[in-house]
Amino acid sequence: MSDTILSVKDLKVSFDTYAGEVQAVRGVSFDLKKGEVLAIVGESGCGKSVTAQTIMRLTPTPPSRIKSGSILFDGDIEITKLSDRQMEHIRGSEMGMIFQDPMTSLNPTMTVGKQITEGLRKHQRITGDAANKRALELLNLVGISNPESRILQYPHELSGGMRQRVMIAISLACNPKLLIADEPTTALDVTIQAQIIDLMKKLSEQTQASIIIITHDLGVVAEMAQRVIVMYAGKVVEQGTVDEVFYNPQHPYTWGLLRSIPRLDEMGGGDLVPIPGTPPDLFAPPKGCAFAARCPYAMQVCLEEDPDHTKLTADHSAACWLLHPDAPKVERPVEAGGRKHG
Structure with a gap:
């Protein structure tokens, strides 16, 4: 049995605009092992977020299109060939995503508890007290105090760090095999950044989920990842273990x-x-x-x-x-x- 959870081969993604074709991702290839933390780094606009969003099929089509390549998930699921309906079953249950800005990613009209249990109701058919119990467990897991009261609050009532912890709880609700974190610490102050990094390290050890972390912060890479991919202009220019890339670039x-x-x-x-x-x-x-x-x-x-x-x-x-x-x-x-x- 393969220990590879994700295999991306020669992925090319473009955006069709009135001005012409933007070649955002130009032949990216990498593998992710089960339980591994992989960092993708590079300047803004290098294609790292588009690569991550394409893995979860979150880029709108049109204007985006996958020109070529393969995204093989969990051994035999070819992500590029799935319909929108099939992807809905995988997103949230098999794959989770932590977005950069929780304030714009969380629904301001729903309580924290309802947003956490939404995925449980859809993917695991858990409702009522069982869903609320699981939501409380998740809030405890991500280190939120007084979860019984927090579960009834709305996103605007929480601090930035708490909102990011709620985002992590939502992404973990259905025990996904793959977790993608797109610059999860960018909108946070330095102290909260350190807490979120520490939390994600512990969660990766506890849940054994494979993690892709998208960042431009090499300090986050050194702290969290085992392997790193350096991207530039839509391509991978260097990849290796963190020690190899940091100590022998x-x-x-x-x-x-x-x-x-x-x-x-x-x-x-x-x-x-x-x-x-x-x-x-x-x-x-x-x-x-x-x-x-x-x-x-x-x-x-x-x-x-x-x-x-x-x-x-x-x-x-x-x-x-x-x-x-x-x-x-x-x-x-x-x-x-x-x-x-x-």
């Missing part, structure tokens, strides 16, 4: 991400080095490496041909011409854990 874009975060082990935190330039226009992506225009190590071949992934270890690979045997040797500007050379 191989793509210049990954170097840039690591150099742009503050370090606690340097006096004054060290200088933050931004990545110059802007991401490419996905209406007309470049024919070569999408990062070439911003890369200080770009060669002529980078502008003309997109590099294939070079396998570095069983889990670690990167798509960069610098890894070609004939490429000039470059000393990367970050040491282990993201520290700068020099």
Whole structure:
């Protein structure tokens, strides 16, 4: 029996607009193991959220469309081939999602209790006292105090951290096999962020659900994930275990991400080095490496041909011409854990 819960192969997703086709996801491939926490990182607009939403078939069609590729869930369920009705049975029961802003994701006209029990009523046919009992258990599980009173409250009566905990409770209600968290800590202050990260770590250990966490915060990645995927301009440019990507990064874009975060082990935190330039226009992506225009190590071949992934270890690979045997040797500007050379 395979230990892979999700297998995404060569996924391509576009949005058809009046201005033309936006190639949001351009051939993404990765596997997720049972019980694993996988992080997807990258700048805004790199395609990480579209990838996650496409896995749950949440992108509206039109304007979005899956051009090609496969999303195989739980061994034999081809997500790209399912009807809307079939997806309704999987969403909430087999897959759960935690959205970025709970205030806009929760229904302001329904009590917290009704929103938690909605999925139970639909997918597990649990009603009445049994559903309320399960809702109380979930609120306790996510660390909300006085669940008996909270269950009767509306979202606007709760703090941001509590609302996010309610979102997590809703996503866990039917014991899903896959949980997707789309920047779950972005709208929260630093103290509450730490609490939510700690909560999700505990839940992943307790429930054994596989988790995909979408984020641009490398601190969250280091704290939660076992493996990480780095995306740029709709493609995966590097992937590996967290240790491999943090301590032995191989793509210049990954170097840039690591150099742009503050370090606690340097006096004054060290200088933050931004990545110059802007991401490419996905209406007309470049024919070569999408990062070439911003890369200080770009060669002529980078502008003309997109590099294939070079396998570095069983889990670690990167798509960069610098890894070609004939490429000039470059000393990367970050040491282990993201520290700068020099």
